Amino acid sequence: MSAQAEHPTLLIPGPIEFDDAVLSAMSHFGESHVGAPFVTVFGDTLTQLRSLFQSTDPTAQPFVISGSGTLGWDQVAANLTQPGDQILVLHTGYFADSFADCLSAYGAVPTQLKAPIGSRPSLSEIEAALTEKPYKIITITHVDTSTGVLSDVKAIADLVHRVSPQTLIVVDAVCSAGCEPIAFDAWGLDVVLTASQKAIGCPAGLSILMTSGRAIAAFENRTSPPAAYFASWANWLPIMRAYEAKKPMYFATPSPQLVRALHVSLTQILSKPLEERFAVHAAASKKIKQAVAALGLKQLAAREEDQANGMTAIWLPEGIAPPDVLPKILARGVVFAGGLHRECATRYIRIGHMGVSVTDPKRGDADKAVKALGEALGEVGYKAPA
Numbered sequence: 001m002s003a004q005a006e007h008p009t010l011l012i013p014g015p016i017e018f019d020d021a022v023l024s025a026m027s028h029f030g031e032s033h034v035g036a037p038f039v040t041v042f043g044d045t046l047t048q049l050r051s052l053f054q055s056t057d058p059t060a061q062p063f064v065i066s067g068s069g070t071l072g073w074d075q076v077a078a079n080l081t082q083p084g085d086q087i088l089v090l091h092t093g094y095f096a097d098s099f100a101d102c103l104s105a106y107g108a109v110p111t112q113l114k115a116p117i118g119s120r121p122s123l124s125e126i127e128a129a130l131t132e133k134p135y136k137i138i139t140i141t142h143v144d145t146s147t148g149v150l151s152d153v154k155a156i157a158d159l160v161h162r163v164s165p166q167t168l169i170v171v172d173a174v175c176s177a178g179c180e181p182i183a184f185d186a187w188g189l190d191v192v193l194t195a196s197q198k199a200i201g202c203p204a205g206l207s208i209l210m211t212s213g214r215a216i217a218a219f220e221n222r223t224s225p226p227a228a229y230f231a232s233w234a235n236w237l238p239i240m241r242a243y244e245a246k247k248p249m250y251f252a253t254p255s256p257q258l259v260r261a262l263h264v265s266l267t268q269i270l271s272k273p274l275e276e277r278f279a280v281h282a283a284a285s286k287k288i289k290q291a292v293a294a295l296g297l298k299q300l301a302a303r304e305e306d307q308a309n310g311m312t313a314i315w316l317p318e319g320i321a322p323p324d325v326l327p328k329i330l331a332r333g334v335v336f337a338g339g340l341h342r343e344c345a346t347r348y349i350r351i352g353h354m355g356v357s358v359t360d361p362k363r364g365d366a367d368k369a370v371k372a373l374g375e376a377l378g379e380v381g382y383k384a385p386a
Contacts, residue, residue, distance in 0.1 A: 012337035013311040013352040014198035025261040034248035046244040048266040055184040059213025069174040071207035072193030073102040078228035083107030085136040093144030118300035142176035146340035148313035179310035190215040199354040201265040284358035285309040291370040310354035328376035
């Protein structure tokens with residue numbers, strides 16, 4: 001039985017439902033951010049992130065900085081690009097547009113390789129783009145939260161290493177870290193950026209990165225200083241190295257409560273093999289997607305290989321819009337999200353199924369989601385195929 005106040009079940013693609021122990025950590029008493037107890041927890045948390053991202057490379061470095069996932073884009077743009085640098089942005093939805101905007105703000109020159117809504121650029125298209133001109137960075141949105149499209153990061157990384165080995169590989173894993181496999185070392189990634197509030201299972205407020213030794217070298221070999229202050233690794237890299245070595249150092253005040261909550265969440269995640277966690281998410285995703293199909297509905301990501309395991313984006317029946325069904329779903333004690341993609345936001349809804357909503361079988365959140373969706377559609381006059 002949860003100690004949390006009664007509330008609708010939050011099944012959006014982040015923030016998600018949180019475990020009681022994680023929320024309890026948020027109520028930890030005030031403490032010094034350079035005191036030994038907190039420094040120890042912060043250091044352990046950074047080491048845990050190495051395990052989450054499956055990295056043992058001593059030249060790699062995790063970062064945890066107060067901010068949202070968006071701060072990860074700023075860190076990449078500020079520290080790894082200089083004005084005029086060519087960046088290839090693989091587009092699978094809304095968040096590629098936003099990442100490209102961020103890169104442009106720092107003077108980089110993004111080229112977006114787009115796919116139809118619900119799909120992803122093919123490997124042959126990516127290879128052709130990479131051979132047209134040299135790119136400093138390629139960005140991959142692992143799961144685009146606007147469409148539920150899953151990118152094959154390993155296959156893309158293998159391609160980049162073969163065709164354009166000098167190109168840094170940056171993965172936006174805000175909606176994938178903790179529910180999709182990410183093998184940082186084995187896949188040869190350079191930056192994985194994410195946030196605390198999705199499948200990692202901690203309240204919003206932390207920007208989380210894993211960076212390779214190659215990425216750090218690229219930063220250190222810049223010919224101009226980063227065009228940022230708060231996001232600059234010149235300020236943060238010594239802090240992260242010190243904290244992981246259990247030594248206090250100060251640049252900007254972290255959130256002890258959020259870091260403690262992240263530590264609890266990562267401890268829970270790493271208490272079992274990661275493969276088990278990913279399998280549980282895949283099973284829950286399959287259950288929801290099969291139920292959606294049984295209702296006669298289609299996903300934005302039409303092909304199974306393009307479908308994420310932590311969320312599902314669903315086309316609504318003709319003549320039905322998100323405002324028609326979302327309030328009725330809420331009336332049944334469940335919260336879904338409306339559409340987000342600029343070209344079709346009024347035509348679909350999104351379900352999140354990650355973290356404790358799928359790892360705690362006693363919750364029954366997947367069943368709640370399916371039941372609420374079917375009943376709400378029926379209330380607005382939709383009849384599922386027999």
